[in-house]
Amino acid sequence: MEIFPTPTSRSVLHVVQIRRSSSSSVFHMHVVIMGCGRVGSSLARALEDRNHTVSVIDTNPDSFRRLGPAFNGTKVTGFGFDQAVLSTAGIERAAAFAAVSSGDNSNIIAARVARETFGVDQVVARIYDPGRAEVYQRLGITTVATVKWTADQVLRKLLPAGAEPSFRDPSGTIRIDDVIVPEQWIAKRSVIFQEQSRSRIAWIDRLGEGMLPTRETVLQEGDVLHLVMREEESDHVFNVLKHGPEEE
Secondary structure (H helix, E strand, O other): OEEOOOOOOOOOOOOOOEEEOOOOOOEEEEEEEEOOOHHHHHHHHHHHHOOOEEEEEEOOHHHHHHHOOOOOOEEEEOOOOOHHHHHHOOHHHOOEEEEOOOOHHHHHHHHHHHHHHOOOOEEEEEEOOHHHHHHHHHOOOEEEEHHHHHHHHHHHHHOOOOOOOOEEOOOOOEEEEEEEOOHHHOOOEHHHHHHHHOOEEEEEEEOOEEEOOOOOOEOOOOOEEEEEEEHHHHHHHHHHHHHOOOOO
8 A cells, every 4th residue: 555645733642552463472563664775675574574564655656666566564655754754654553663764864854753753662773874873872763874784794704703792782881792612611511601701691502593501501512602791801701711611
């Protein structure tokens, strides 16, 4: 369904509607997406595959072709920062809003309207300028800095373990590193490593499957550890990894 909204001045009452399927414990919500390029269209299809309802906004109606014939959501032609357009897309009942157009300014304005005018809690904006992304991140708008993210992913693949984390929180306090269990820790209990390294194993990838470690978990060859640590402790963590367990 494609809609061309008309301006309205009516006041808006924000109501978030999240449905729980009677046959499962999965929540279903309404999501509004601004931008129907490759990212927006892929996101819309992925959300529909997970049984969420979706409205997609774009200024160019031809862009909706990317959604394909199987898309059952709403297509709204207009600017995603226009309140009338957002209302037509169902922003009043939306639990989340994603601004993923090709323009930083449009994405930020739309994200702020969704958050500040309509009270949507889950708001994400795609930003190309890394500096601006950090500013808006501190203002409470989750941002995805496309250029920085791509560069970081390549950097992590180039550098040795510990040189660059797979995740660092916006404050720079907490980091997550993905490391393969070194030989000196094979056949050792995970709890011993955590105690000596002062880190936490969030989960372990073993033989292609994720598992949560217990006090009895023994580390095996080929295990990938997803380590959560304080930034200030990272040198200590990797020293413990390198030198193996202390003699008890």
